Amino acid sequence: MDNNLRAExxxxxxxxxxxxxxxxxxxxxxxxxxNAYNVSDLALKVELPQSTVSRHLKVLRDRDMVTAQRDGQSVFYSLSDDRIIQALNLLRAMLASSLENQAALARSVQIAS
Amino acid sequence: MDNNLRAExxxxxxxxxxxxxxxxxxxxxxxxxxNAYNVSDLALKVELPQSTVSRHLKVLRDRDMVTAQRDGQSVFYSLSDDRIIQALNLLRAMLASSLENQAALARSVQIAS
DNA sequence: GTAAAGTATGCAAATAGGCGAATACTTACA
DNA sequence: TGTAAGTATTCGCCTATTTGCATACTTTAC
Structure with missing residues (x-):
């Protein structure tokens, strides 16, 4: 592949x-x-200020990771692609393995001492 | 789940x-x-300064995403878990879909005009 | 038109992250 | 011990990101 394209x-x-x-x-x-949520309900759900949530949603929207749909005064946001969750789950599973290994290591150190 | 644990x-x-x-x-x-690479060979391969590559490897090492193994003067780095690549591939496939959609949209606009 | 609900944005401050060049550290070997 | 190869880190600089508050914008309903 062209190197510039690859870089892009x-x-x-x-x-x-x-x-x-x-x-x-x-x-x-x-x-x-x-679930799909509008901004203020989502803000309540995740316990963050509305402006913070709105700004995070903009970050995700800019990357096409969520989809916004206006309904009256509200804007409903939903996940645009389930592969996002799949990728997150893979990394979270990896994190879990790593934490388990650390815990096992900590136990073995206790036993040895 | 405990909310603080979840947050952590x-x-x-x-x-x-x-x-x-x-x-x-x-x-x-x-x-x-x-392949596993040592730092300087990796720097040649990816065409970046050695210090830049070393710093990036530190970032990845701190997150347990790569494994370092010293052999003589060299330190060989390898991927610590293939799920990293699986997650990257999922996201890259998503990106590809999104680019295809954009291209199709651009074509349809051309046809319509 | 005006008020209210819902959402987005400007601002300012703080924090984090990136880079290349130079330098310090580590290992091997004469 | 001293030199060279390989790697990590420090330095100076710059850009990007996150946050809460206050404010502006948009839509609906009276």
Whole structure:
């Protein structure tokens, strides 16, 4: 592949990943995977100020990771692609393995001492 | 689940995602998925300064996403878990779909005009 | 038209992250 | 011990991101 094209795709790829790189956004994405929410209900659900949630949703919208649909005064947001959750789940499972290993290591150190 | 624990896990989860949130690190991860490399060879391969590569590897090491193994003067790095690549591939496939949709939209606009 | 509900944005401050060049550290070997 | 190769880190600089508050914008309903 052309190197410049590869670089451009990697840039977009990294941009999507940066959409995942915030704990509040992860919570928002998992929440939207269950249900569509409008901004204020979502803010209540995740216990964050409305402006913070709105700004996170903009980050996700800019990356096409969520879809916005206006209904009256409200704007309903939903997950645009379930592969986002699949990817998050893979990484979370990896994290769980890693934490288990750390715990096992800690136990073995206790036993040895 | 306890809300504080959930928040802590989300924080670690986001930290892993932030490891993916840079185009050079994505290139490095895909490169290491093919082969283990020492730092300087990897720097040649990805065409970045040694210090830049070393710093990126530290980011990945801190998140347990790569494994370092010293052999003589060299330190060989390898991917610590293939699920990283699986997650990246899911997101890249999503990106590809999105780019295709954009292209199709652009074509339809041309036809319509 | 005006008020109210819902949403987005400007602002300012703080924090984090990226880079290359230079330098320090580590290991091997003469 | 001293030199070279390989790696990590410090430095200076710059850009990006997150946050809450206050405010502006948009839509509905009276």
């Amino acid at each position: 795709i990697d840039r977009l790829h990294a941009q999507i990943c940066s959409g995942l790189a915030d704990p509040n956004r992860i919570l928002i994405l998992y929440t939207l995977a269950e | 896990i989300d924080r670690l989860h986001a930290q892993i995602c932030s490891g993916l949130a840079d185009p050079n690190r994505i290139l490095i991860l895909y490169t290491l998925a093919e």
